[in-house]
Amino acid sequence: LCAPWSQPVRIRQTAGVRVHDLRTPCLIVDAATLDHNLTAMAAALPGRRLRPHVKAHKCTALARRQAALGHRGFTCATVREMEGLAAAGLGDDLLLANEVVDPERLATAAALEARGARVTVAVDSDATIEAAAAAGIREVLIDVDVGLPRCGCAPGEAGRLADRARKLGLEVRGVMGYEGLATIVPDPDERRPVVEEAMSRLAAAHEAVGGDVVSAGSTVTYAMNDTATEVQAGSYALMDTTFAAFEDLPFRLALSLWTTVISVNPKGYAVCDGGLKSLGMDHGNPTIEGRRVLVVSDEHITFSWGGDHGPAPAVGDRVRVLPAHVDPTVAYHERLWVVDGEEVVDCWPVDLRGW
Amino acid sequence: LCAPWSQPVRIRQTAGVRVHDLRTPCLIVDAATLDHNLTAMAAALPGRRLRPHVKAHKCTALARRQAALGHRGFTCATVREMEGLAAAGLGDDLLLANEVVDPERLATAAALEARGARVTVAVDSDATIEAAAAAGIREVLIDVDVGLPRCGCAPGEAGRLADRARKLGLEVRGVMGYEGLATIVPDPDERRPVVEEAMSRLAAAHEAVGGDVVSAGSTVTYAMNDTATEVQAGSYALMDTTFAAFEDLPFRLALSLWTTVISVNPKGYAVCDGGLKSLGMDHGNPTIEGRRVLVVSDEHITFSWGGDHGPAPAVGDRVRVLPAHVDPTVAYHERLWVVDGEEVVDCWPVDLRGW
Numbered sequence: 220l221c222a223p224w225s226q227p228v229r230i231r232q233t234a235g236v237r238v239h240d241l242r243t244p245c246l247i248v249d250a251a252t253l254d255h256n257l258t259a260m261a262a263a264l265p266g267r268r269l270r271p272h273v274k275a276h277k278c279t280a281l282a283r284r285q286a287a288l289g290h291r292g293f294t295c296a297t298v299r300e301m302e303g304l305a306a307a308g309l310g311d312d313l314l315l316a317n318e319v320v321d322p323e324r325l326a327t328a329a330a331l332e333a334r335g336a337r338v339t340v341a342v343d344s345d346a347t348i349e350a351a352a353a354a355g356i357r358e359v360l361i362d363v364d365v366g367l368p369r370c371g372c373a374p375g376e377a378g379r380l381a382d383r384a385r386k387l388g389l390e391v392r393g394v395m396g397y398e399g400l401a402t403i404v405p406d407p408d409e410r411r412p413v414v415e416e417a418m419s420r421l422a423a424a425h426e427a428v429g430g431d432v433v434s435a436g437s438t439v440t441y442a443m444n445d446t447a448t449e450v451q452a453g454s455y456a457l458m459d460t461t462f463a464a465f466e467d468l469p470f471r472l473a474l475s476l477w478t479t480v481i482s483v484n485p486k487g488y489a490v491c492d493g494g495l496k497s498l499g500m501d502h503g504n505p506t507i508e509g510r511r512v513l514v515v516s517d518e519h520i521t522f523s524w525g526g527d528h529g530p531a532p533a534v535g536d537r538v539r540v541l542p543a544h545v546d547p548t549v550a551y552h553e554r555l556w557v558v559d560g561e562e563v564v565d566c567w568p569v570d571l572r573g574w
Numbered sequence: 575l576c577a578p579w580s581q582p583v584r585i586r587q588t589a590g591v592r593v594h595d596l597r598t599p600c601l602i603v604d605a606a607t608l609d610h611n612l613t614a615m616a617a618a619l620p621g622r623r624l625r626p627h628v629k630a631h632k633c634t635a636l637a638r639r640q641a642a643l644g645h646r647g648f649t650c651a652t653v654r655e656m657e658g659l660a661a662a663g664l665g666d667d668l669l670l671a672n673e674v675v676d677p678e679r680l681a682t683a684a685a686l687e688a689r690g691a692r693v694t695v696a697v698d699s700d701a702t703i704e705a706a707a708a709a710g711i712r713e714v715l716i717d718v719d720v721g722l723p724r725c726g727c728a729p730g731e732a733g734r735l736a737d738r739a740r741k742l743g744l745e746v747r748g749v750m751g752y753e754g755l756a757t758i759v760p761d762p763d764e765r766r767p768v769v770e771e772a773m774s775r776l777a778a779a780h781e782a783v784g785g786d787v788v789s790a791g792s793t794v795t796y797a798m799n800d801t802a803t804e805v806q807a808g809s810y811a812l813m814d815t816t817f818a819a820f821e822d823l824p825f826r827l828a829l830s831l832w833t834t835v836i837s838v839n840p841k842g843y844a845v846c847d848g849g850l851k852s853l854g855m856d857h858g859n860p861t862i863e864g865r866r867v868l869v870v871s872d873e874h875i876t877f878s879w880g881g882d883h884g885p886a887p888a889v890g891d892r893v894r895v896l897p898a899h900v901d902p903t904v905a906y907h908e909r910l911w912v913v914d915g916e917e918v919v920d921c922w923p924v925d926l927r928g929w
Binding site: 242243244245274296297317318319320321323324343344346347364368369370371373399479481482483484485486488490492495496499500501513514515516517518519521533534535544546547550551553573574 | 597598599600629651652672673674675676678679698699701702719723724725726728754834836837838839840841843845847850851854855856868869870871872873874876888889890899901902905906908928929
């Protein structure tokens with residue numbers, strides 16, 4: 220069938236390029252802020268305590284930074300992400316934290332082992348266990364429902380599924396469970412019991428399953444999950460306005476959408492050239508500091524000026540837009556421009572997109 | 575700087591492929607429904623009365639169908655869309671219905687004329703007129719604010735801007751204005767006066783500007799805009815659940831996201847493998863007929879079953895998901911699979927993406 224688009228994006232040198240030279244809309248990553256986020260997390264969860272989730276950035280260049288800080292295991296949402304990481308030499312320990320029943324995709328994942336990768340997949344049912352075994356997958360985690368209405372078996376089923384997997388010759392490394400309900404609780408004191416409740420279910424399942432892996436977590440629970448042996452955090456590297464509002468987190472906004480003002484209306488609003496095709500919108504409108512975002516359409520963000528919303532902009536001005544949700548924003552883009560102040564220092568392909 | 579990804583997506587033959595063979599998530603287009611939509615619109619607005627907006631599908635193969643039905647002029651939102659159409663031999667009359675001040679992009683658009691294309695760009699300010707003239711653009715439309723808070727000059731400014739453009743050597747073909755406020759009014763009797771109010775402003779501007787083009791409109795106003803000489807409709811070809819709810823429109827849902835059930839929870843919900851990275855979410859959740867969509871996350875749609883929401887699905891079942899907003903949905907995908915019943919009859923690259 221259709222082959223994926225040809226990788227990689229060709230990169231030309233960025234020497235001498237200033238952020239104002241970049242054509243808009245485009246994503247820019249502040250190098251110093253990214254470094255702050257990566258090192259803050261590596262200090263809190265060194266080495267294998269963190270299994271960075273690449274779905275948030277879909278970028279092997281960024282994953283390489285995470286690996287260089289000691290995190291050699293990665294979490295993936297798609298087989299394509301696993302393929303890309305393995306091809307980039309980052310396949311030491313790849314977890315597909317997602318159920319897959321497509322035999323062709325599972326066989327692709329299994330075949331990565333011949334190229335030196337270690338491959339583990341999440342399973343939560345007889346059907347997914349059978350599909351994994353049939354495709355030649357060797358290692359699995361039992362994915363447990365810890366309260367979020369998504370994938371995962373009932374905690375009481377986990378032991379039976381582990382037995383079933385072992386009977387089919389699979390190595391069961393342990394359990395995983397995503398305490399996603401905690402990610403909508405900004406107050407850490409309220410968030411902590413939500414995490415504990417979810418993790419008590421995961422711990423019970425782990426007891427029945429065995430294995431040495433308890434994989435869980437996210438950017439907003441990394442510091443309060445005492446059950447997980449490894450935390451699957453992704454957003455912490457680039458961040459977005461939704462998670463930046465969680466005041467207990469040390470991670471800062473490293474990602475922004477760089478846009479140009481294309482129209483200024485004397486009624487008090489202006490338009491820049493980002494929009495629905497450059498921003499994930501499920502968490503609502505993006506933010507422009509000092510302005511108010513009024514409407515977002517395909518290739519336009521209308522924002523107000525005047526009064527509390529600042530002086531009139533001019534056509535051609537650049538505007539920095541802060542995305543509300545990092546993952547579906549990055550997935551629209553071919554590349555990330557890495558900037559140090561006003562200087563463009565690198566261009567990273569978003570090379571793990573698609574399926 | 576970074577070059578765009580290498581085009582085109584390579585297509586393998588689809589002979590003998592059934593829709594159940596497709597790897598998910600993927601977009602499928604029902605060929606018969608698409609034909610119905612295209613021919614219904616061509617009957618209502620033949621030839622140059624329609625200037626199809628390619629931003630809704632970003633696909634030259636689909637544009638070629640529209641051209642074959644007599645619509646030889648196209649509306650574009652980006653210069654990349656213009657480049658792609660011109661390269662595909664569809665450059666007879668390309669309108670960039672969007673303000674651009676980037677000199678490099680405008681020069682790229684102007685250079686398409688040397689390859690046989692006709693290029694017109696929207697301008698709404700002295701700055702955009704000067705940028706167009708400096709880049710070698712020859713023809714413009716004056717973009718007029720007809721009520722939607724987005725681009726467009728005040729109607730009273732249009733004549734002055736046209737004069738300014740002509741002084742700089744630009745040919746002013748006429749005006750354009752988007753009656754976007756009408757696109758949120760489902761009742762046609764309430765929608766019509768919104769269109770009339772907007773178009774009275776555009777007509778006044780046209781009187782001051784001159785030229786033979788009055789470009790306006792959209793899928794939901796195509797039958798009630800008596801002012802426009804040409805209608806810029808895009809969504810009508812593939813449609814989405816938002817516009818399908820407008821009962822006066824003859825266009826039907828041709829686009830769906832094809833997904834696979836990966837997890838079934840005895841509590842009464844199941845999960846399929848579409849999500850935030852395969853659906854534009856600004857118009858809210860997608861629809862699954864006979865089910866209720868509960869939550870959408872990056873690579874998951876959780877939907878309920880039981881009671882009014884149907885019998886339990888099984889892992890591996892295919893689920894057809896109806897997107898709420900066509901444009902930002904298609905922009906996530908590399909290709910459209912065209913199906914005739916259960917048979918896959920074509921694979922069209924979404925080759926006009928990015929910037």
